[in-house]
Amino acid sequence: MNRDSWTETDPPTVGVVGGGAVGVTAAADLAARGADVTLFDRGELASGSSGRAAGVLYDAYAEDVDAALAARAMDRFRTFDRTLPGFSFTACPYVIAVREGDPDADAVPEMVERMREHGREVSVVDPDALGERFPLRTDDLAVAAVAEGAGWCDPASYVGAIGDRARREGVRIETGTPVAFDGPVASRLRVGGSVRSFDAVVLAAGAHTGRLLASGGVRVPIKPYRVQALTSRPPYDGPMTYDATAGAYFRPHPTGLLAGDGTEPVEADPDEYDRTADDWFREDVSAVLAERADYVPEVERSWAGLCTATPDGDPLVGPVGAPSAGVFVAAGWQGHGFMRAPAMGEHVAEGVVASLSAGSDVRAGSRSARSPWVDAFDPNRFDGDEEFEIREGMSVESRGEHGSRKH
Ligand SMILES: Cc1cc2nc3c(=O)[nH]c(=O)nc-3n(C[C@H](O)[C@H](O)[C@H](O)COP(=O)(O)OP(=O)(O)OC[C@H]3O[C@@H](n4cnc5c(N)ncnc54)[C@H](O)[C@@H]3O)c2cc1C
Structure with a gap:
């Protein structure tokens, strides 16, 4: 045709x-x-x-095509917030935090520079300045970055x-x-x-x-692989935060807070995988929330789902x-x-x-x-x-x- x-x-x-x-x-x-x-x-x-999914949305990508697609996606989320009945988008900065002793810390400034070259509003932030701006514990961080053009939705x-x-x-x-x-x-x-x-x-x-x-x-x-998330009741009004060293993220959520990751890096069966969250995930993420945000979770719901990986x-x-x-x-x-x-x-x-x-x-x-x-x-x-x-x-x-x- x-x-x-x-x-x-x-x-x-x-x-x-x-x-x-x-x-x-x-x-x-x-x-x-x-x-x-x-x-x-x-x-x-x-x-x-x-x-x-957790509904974490950002445009902080270092590659040209990825950054352009992510920018377009964020534009559409914002437009749909105004035009699409039943959908809402909440703007919220996204923090990437890397702890002292983590070898990935050295890669952050260059990664952020590439994001900025592609027009993304992302900055490297000194941990002390991060702690002044947001209710986060930052004294164990080597480096942090903040992506301003981020947000979340359901x-x-x-x-x-x-x-x-x-x-x-x-x-x-x-x-x-x-x-x-x-x-x-x-x-x-x-x-x-x-x-x-x-x-x-x-x-x-x-x-x-x-x-x-x-x-x-x-x-x-x-390959499909399992990842996990939970929601928790006490309110949280800080930024979306990814503790890159711990491999966990959290964000504000209507019930209080949503946290996730718990990646199980093995191939999962899409018809048979375990849809409930593991105890180790709830424990690990609770430890990160306590350390990073002084937050004690009361888990409301927890679950697992699948992501897909390529070589x-x-x-x-x-x-x-x-x-x-x-x-x-x-x-x-x-x-x-x-x-x-x-x-x-x-x-x-x-x-x-x-x-x-x-x-x-x-x-x-x-x-x-x-x-x-x-x-x-x-x-x-x-x-x-x-x-x-x-x-x-x-x-x-x-x-x-x-x-x-x-x-
Ligand atoms: C806990 C968790 C947190 C996540 N958090 C985020 C996040 O914050 N941000 C983010 O970007 N991504 C996140 N993801 C990843 C995100 O969920 C996926 O990348 C995304 O939803 C994929 O969308 P999709 O439409 O490709 O696939 P899906 O949403 O999986 O849709 C595929 C559909 O195909 C249908 N289907 C399959 N086989 C057939 C068939 N034979 N015939 C008919 N229908 C069929 C299925 O029923 C399904 O509804 C998260 C994932 C999980 C599990």
């Missing part, structure tokens, strides 16, 4: 698999661009990782509100509907007892992405499978999928529209000058059988290690 031939009575059909933050955003943005969209989720909207509300917007744009949402490829990866989906064909399929199936593609004969290196920490976004398959994947967010969803969903929508418009050369992922896709996220950059270790995505090491990549 060529865009020139699109008419209101004959729009391209797109099937979106996955009703998390990425899938609903892509579906709404595709429909807003004239596509005839059906979104499938095996459960309810936000029943995957998006409904379990992730399930985002998915619900964008889902409503998608419906208003004409998207048909079929929940309780697991789908599979009907043979090799192609834009034909098995839905219940029937097969439905689309001009394009967007696979935003979160932790199930690897399995779904493998069932259609395409192997990509993507290089970058996501898989773009065309996948055979050149003419018409299948586009968006997954592998390394703990940052929710905060980037408004931009990644839009990027996917624009990429799919451009690919359908341009015909096979872009759809094939041929990386021509006309390709709308980001090279660093090309799903075909791996063989698919790579051995790799899961690394926590928020760490200074993970964020600071790439070179200054360009689109």
